[in-house]
Amino acid sequence: MSKLGVFDVSVRYGKVPALTDxxxxxxxxxxxxxxxxxxxxxxSLLGAISGAVATSHGRIEMDxxxxxxxxxxxxxxxxxxxxxxxxxxxxxxxxxxxxxxxTGLRRDRNAVEGDIAEIxxxxxxxxxxxxxxxxxxxxxxxQMLAIGRALMTNPKxxxxxxxxxxxxxxxxxxxxxxxxxxxxxxxxxxxxxxQSSTRxxxxxxxxxxxxxxxxxxxxxAADFAETDLLSEAYFGKSNQEVAQ
Amino acid sequence: MSSAVQLFFDAASLGxxxxxxxxxxxxxxxxxxxxxxxxxxxxxxxxxxLIVPSTEAVAVMFLGKAPAILLxxxxxxxxxxxxVASEYVxxxxxxxxxxVAMMISSFAxxxxxxxxxxxxxxxxxxxxxxxxxxxxxxxxxxAQLPLLQLIVILTTLVVVCALALLLKKTRLGLxxxxxxxxxxxxxxxxxxxxxxxxGAFALSGALAAAVALIMATQTGVADVRMGxxxxxxAFIATVIGGLGSLPGAVAAGFLIGAASILLxxxxxxxxxxxxDAFLYTLVIICLLARPQGLxxxxxxxxxx
Ligand SMILES: Nc1ncnc2c1ncn2[C@@H]1O[C@H](COP(=O)(O)OP(=O)(O)O)[C@@H](O)[C@H]1O
Ligand SMILES: [Mg+2]
Numbered sequence: 001m002s003k004l005g006v007f008d009v010s011v012r013y014g015k016v017p018a019l020t021d022x023x024x025x026x027x028x029x030x031x032x033x034x035x036x037x038x039x040x041x042x043x044s045l046l047g048a049i050s051g052a053v054a055t056s057h058g059r060i061e062m063d064x065x066x067x068x069x070x071x072x073x074x075x076x077x078x079x080x081x082x083x084x085x086x087x088x089x090x091x092x093x094x095x096x097x098x099x100x101x102x103t104g105l106r107r108d109r110n111a112v113e114g115d116i117a118e119i120x121x122x123x124x125x126x127x128x129x130x131x132x133x134x135x136x137x138x139x140x141x142x143q144m145l146a147i148g149r150a151l152m153t154n155p156k157x158x159x160x161x162x163x164x165x166x167x168x169x170x171x172x173x174x175x176x177x178x179x180x181x182x183x184x185x186x187x188x189x190x191x192x193x194x195q196s197s198t199r200x201x202x203x204x205x206x207x208x209x210x211x212x213x214x215x216x217x218x219x220x221a222a223d224f225a226e227t228d229l230l231s232e233a234y235f236g237k238s239n240q241e242v243a244q
Numbered sequence: 245m246s247s248a249v250q251l252f253f254d255a256a257s258l259g260x261x262x263x264x265x266x267x268x269x270x271x272x273x274x275x276x277x278x279x280x281x282x283x284x285x286x287x288x289x290x291x292x293x294l295i296v297p298s299t300e301a302v303a304v305m306f307l308g309k310a311p312a313i314l315l316x317x318x319x320x321x322x323x324x325x326x327x328v329a330s331e332y333v334x335x336x337x338x339x340x341x342x343x344v345a346m347m348i349s350s351f352a353x354x355x356x357x358x359x360x361x362x363x364x365x366x367x368x369x370x371x372x373x374x375x376x377x378x379x380x381x382x383x384x385x386x387a388q389l390p391l392l393q394l395i396v397i398l399t400t401l402v403v404v405c406a407l408a409l410l411l412k413k414t415r416l417g418l419x420x421x422x423x424x425x426x427x428x429x430x431x432x433x434x435x436x437x438x439x440x441x442x443g444a445f446a447l448s449g450a451l452a453a454a455v456a457l458i459m460a461t462q463t464g465v466a467d468v469r470m471g472x473x474x475x476x477x478a479f480i481a482t483v484i485g486g487l488g489s490l491p492g493a494v495a496a497g498f499l500i501g502a503a504s505i506l507l508x509x510x511x512x513x514x515x516x517x518x519x520d521a522f523l524y525t526l527v528i529i530c531l532l533a534r535p536q537g538l539x540x541x542x543x544x545x546x547x548x
Pocket of ligand 1 (some may be wrong): 013016017018036037038039040042043044047213
């Protein structure tokens, strides 16, 4: 049984299809990148898995539990956590409060304080600014906070949507170092949306390529960096066709 | 001097009632973008819950006979339950509806409650006597004040502080603030939409009950139309304060109370009957000057 199974899932907004019959699987502890051009349906896929976006067809399972049809809060309770595109931190709440929003679903309430201390260890700047309003943090700090906040639900599977969006390359390096480290420490399964295949190749893992709502490639991220499949995904035709 | 003290207490006690009513509306708007026009009818409903159901002109106290220590918590619970029930029956089924559709439904719900009260209690206003001793004047700083005014002001302060503490210090409060800013994100972190929304309605209904107790004591009348009047002022207060802002709702409630007492006190006698026209002119000026409200809410994102 795989960690996450997506079977023939379709998503549409009104009449506009965003995903068509997408099937994919993640194994326990795996790191998988979803790549593809803007509008390919990457965020819609994460939305469908997390329950924030309704599916029109297909089914999604995590650890054998059916996710399809469940509310986002019920899915979060099954151990799925999300760092959304644009981070979506609660700007009017303090840094500390942001970290605590997701702890309501936990049974091990007395472990919460220790986990918050761990987050502050991993991201000292968040600890320094724990009582500051989260809206006042820089983009990079907000990304760290969004990751820390997602971790506070104690997830088994974490999804991160475009963590590099709007961040300086040096900060992106830090974010990925942190994600990789966290995965090693906690045995997390990670599903990351990343537009840059070179970045994905450098971090390492499996990569699934989406185009126009369909899976058009699935393999080792390193092998993807310069292949025809990628340019096909981005430009709609293979290099051979262009050459002819 | 004494009349200045008098004016101050009049303004503060009227403002306190408006502030509490406005808070009830702002709380629900904050979590689900719903302007709940049935809120005034929760207030009327709670007032009528004090008396025996009958269409007779003279009201016979029912719940109103209970000692305050029982009456107050029971009525707060009744208000909370009425609001929660209306969410369960009506608004729960409209979570994906537009704010306008929800608002229209709240109008409809308000009319249904009002007509139900009409059917059971009749249309004539009834004299009721709840805690009449509280209206006896006491001397304070050279002015004659009904004890009730002091109690209203104290109650408002206690209610506002208790609500602020609840929002700041409790798990439910944290979840409500997070949901008010970004409902979908809160749910993705495991915050249960139903818990937050039920909590907001329960608090809102309890606030309506508090307003009902004060109005019943102060006016000595139970009237099925009373909800509409207070609802209008409270709604204006939430808009002036900035829809969704709780401090804004409180401040604007006090502001409107103060403005209306000052106009009452200082307008020339011959135009005094038209006080409300002046009051609403001030409202329009406020909205022209700051259309987003005196206190801008930190976010105005769509909920759910
Ligand atoms: N809320 C929405 N309403 C309507 N169309 C949407 C919505 N969200 C996304 N879309 C459309 O669905 C398609 C996929 O979008 P998205 O999943 O955000 O892609 P990606 O994350 O890969 O850029 C796009 O064509 C986009 O315009
Ligand atoms: Mg996207």
